[in-house]
Amino acid sequence: MDLLNTLVEKGLRRELPTREEALAVLATSDDDLLEVVAAAGKVRRQWFGRRVKLNYLVNLKSGLCPEDCSYCSQRLGSKAEILKYTWLKPDEASKAAAAGVAGGAKRVCLVASGRGPTDRDVDRVSKTIEAIKDQNEGVEVCACLGLLSGGQAERLRAAGADAYNHNLNTSEGTYGDITTTHTYADRVDTVHQAQAAGLSACSGLIAGMGESDKDLIDVVFSLRELDPDSVPVNFLIPFEGTPLAKEWNLTPQRCLRILAMTRFVCPDVEVRLAGGREVHLRSMQPLALNLVNSIFLGDYLTSEGQAGQADLDMIADAGFEVEGADTTTLPEHRVDAAAGTGCGSHSGGCEPCGDAPAGAPAQAEVSAARTDLVAVRRRGAGTDLAPNA
DSSP, rough: OHHHHHHHHHHTOOOOOOOOHHHHHHHHHHGHHHHHHHHHHHHHHHHHHTTEEHHHHHHEESSSSSSTTTTTSSTTTOOOOOOOOOOOOOOHHHHHHHHHHHOSSSSSEEEESSOOOOHHHHHHHHHHHHHHHHSSSSSSEEOOSSSSOOEEEEEHHHHHOOOOEOBBBBBBHHHHHHHHSSHHHHHHHHHHHHHHTOOOOEEEEESSSSSSSHHHHHHHHHHHHHOOEHHHHHHHOOOOOSTTTOOOOOOOHHHHHHHHHHHSSSSSSSEETTHHHHHTTTTHHHHHHTSSEEESSOOOBBBBOOOOOHHHHHHHHHTOEEEHHHHHOOOOOHHHHTTSOOOOHOOOOOOOOOOTTTTTTOOOOOOOOOGOOOOOOSTTTTTOOOOOO
């Protein structure tokens, strides 16, 4: 297929595809799916070999968020029966992180619900970062605390944070249909603050919220321009009790096409298969490893993930290997470009946080609602039960 040959050549040169080419990837047929995966896999292997980076989420503070993000089980007004608790103590968070590291995770992602941290919250998280680093030599720590204000990114970096996550989630044109309590521009500004402070930026998207192909192209091209080191691709987990609970717009095949398009547009960054992979990719998860070079191990913020050992078995069975702590994740040219920032990814990339957005087209590919696969997390951080890692 001429399209795929062109995209592979561009990906190997780190050249941006045209929007028309990216749209064409999303429009390919199921009959051509394996060819699409194979082509994007060539680009993935060029920059990352067969390595898979493991990341582990620790939810520092769960639920009771004042923001109204329609996709989030922790949102204002959510009726989802998730775990709700206030800040974990540093030793509790460090214990949870250690479980992920023991399972093979190279990066620990510290997430807290809320609009953004107060200065006191930054102090609290800084102590948690220090505790994790003291007890887990060589581990990378990414913070995901919401919108940052002046100087907070610098303080997190001084405490030892390697990266900061803040997803764009959806296109600028449809952002107001998903969230009204903050803006798309607020999110872009926070990513810029993290980059200016020398933190490795992690920013991605959520697919499956009723968006059009054009919306998906818009957000992925915006991410390419923003140039984060890590791009998590989440697939909406339709929690009962949230406005998007009835949005079941994804098939495994569409998920693979979205991941392939993201790899073609962002060829040399850490593309992470994030929240919702078990719900929407299901038995097709191993194929996705040909497109992404990073996944989350075990559970997510408020939902259960695949068993940690099943993740490790899947990686091995598919012919891939877990990336070691002594391996630099990003390609050499990105390391050189960021020399002096001191971020973990350069010296060595979160589950996110009515009606469908206006103008979203009817989906031809609709999965049967698999509500049986949406399981609320009841173990790990904030509970007395052992974590899944």
